[in-house]
Amino acid sequence: MLNAFSVDVEDWFHILGSPTVPAIEQWDSLESCVERGLEQLLKMLNETSTRATFFWLGWLAERHSDLVRKCQEQGHEIASHGYAHVLPWEVGAVPFKDDIVRAKKILEDITGEQVRGFRTAGFGITGRARWALTVIAEAGYQYDSSVAPPALGRGNKPACRDGTCPAIARGDKPACRSGTCIIDTQNGPLIEVPVTGFVLLGLRLGLLGGGYLRIFPKWFLRLATWKLHVSGYPLILYVHPREIDPHHPRLPLSFFRRFKCYVHFGSTMSKLRCLCENYDFVPLRELADTVSACMTSSAGY
């Protein structure tokens, strides 16, 4: 079973969902800590012979082009996380397109290669932003990895819900649970590679990424991965460089956000290493290439 390892490359101040998050005009005045976590990740991936996809924020890539090239030179895929970490349903279609086109060009200028993949900030393809899939295809991306399990969705209903997922409406088995699919948008086909969702006590969780990855113990992650594989789904995990670096500055957040964003940093690397030593990972573009035909109607996109 092929799995995918992805990294959303952003800094400690690129958190969403709080009024205390600094505006983009302030970012240049803040200390950047992305290199510390990123270097540790690259070392671990190299030691476990794991190749990953790095979704770079365009703003950060402009300032760390050497790190972008280092990721590329180690055989990892360079993909786009947009330029300014915006949510599509907050900014609207035109600014969203400008943002993701700008990021794509920056990354392609740095790497000299076509950037095929995109992941929006905050897994922001929710029910109120289904139009964003068309915009992503129009911007020239071939695959997207912005659809998250419902528990992760921001604002309105998440787009990916069993049976009502905009990406999947085929047959009685919702392939979008953790599988890939092809969305036929008005601007052509777009392959969707959602991050892994997992059902626990009736709740659909983003088990293999962010706070969930840090909270659950290794044995549970292994058990959940086994269950995913038995069900025929790949493991698609995501991590941020700041989650590797427990010494980065903290933002003043609400109790819940603080818990979710900052809990158990010390456990992240050992869990990632454990997963990399026990499962085969490929960059998301290789998983996208394996997608079988699963076309859906273009209506509504």
Ligand SMILES: [Zn+2]
């Ligand atoms: Zn992000």
